[in-house]
Amino acid sequence: MKESSEQSFREYGAIEAALKSYIESAKTGDASGYAEDWYEHTRVVGSLGGQFYNITRDETIEFAEQLGGSPDVESRIAYIDYQGNAAVVKLESLNWGGVRYTDFFILSKAEGRWKVSGKVFDAHNKN
Numbered sequence: 001m002k003e004s005s006e007q008s009f010r011e012y013g014a015i016e017a018a019l020k021s022y023i024e025s026a027k028t029g030d031a032s033g034y035a036e037d038w039y040e041h042t043r044v045v046g047s048l049g050g051q052f053y054n055i056t057r058d059e060t061i062e063f064a065e066q067l068g069g070s071p072d073v074e075s076r077i078a079y080i081d082y083q084g085n086a087a088v089v090k091l092e093s094l095n096w097g098g099v100r101y102t103d104f105f106i107l108s109k110a111e112g113r114w115k116v117s118g119k120v121f122d123a124h125n126k127n
Contacts, residue, residue: 018114029069046121
């Protein structure tokens with residue numbers, strides 16, 4: 001079944017909504033929303049301060065909460081692309097714990113809801 005222009009337009013907002021808890025956690029330090037917006041199988045891969053990470057969703061929640069909030073962080077979605085039930089999002093964040101991050105999220109839509117399935121990040125000059 002072909003998606004209408006209006007349906008297609010609305011999907012972008014639904015994909016953005018799946019990242020809301022992540023973007024807010026950067027400011028507040030509360031990453032509890034990941035449990036609802038990320039699949040249990042989600043992995044996060046990247047390096048920070050010379051340490052390579054390949055961690056689970058729950059380890060990511062713990063890490064983000066230990067890092068704490070950065071009230072001055074700025075985050076921007078650079079792009080969203082999707083086809084059917086698969087999506088990719090590039091998110092740029094500046095000054096999360098003093099670091100600039102580029103995050104690449106993979107999302108999947110099941111039972112009418114977009115959720116994060118994986119994330120790869122670059123910590124710019126803090127790799």
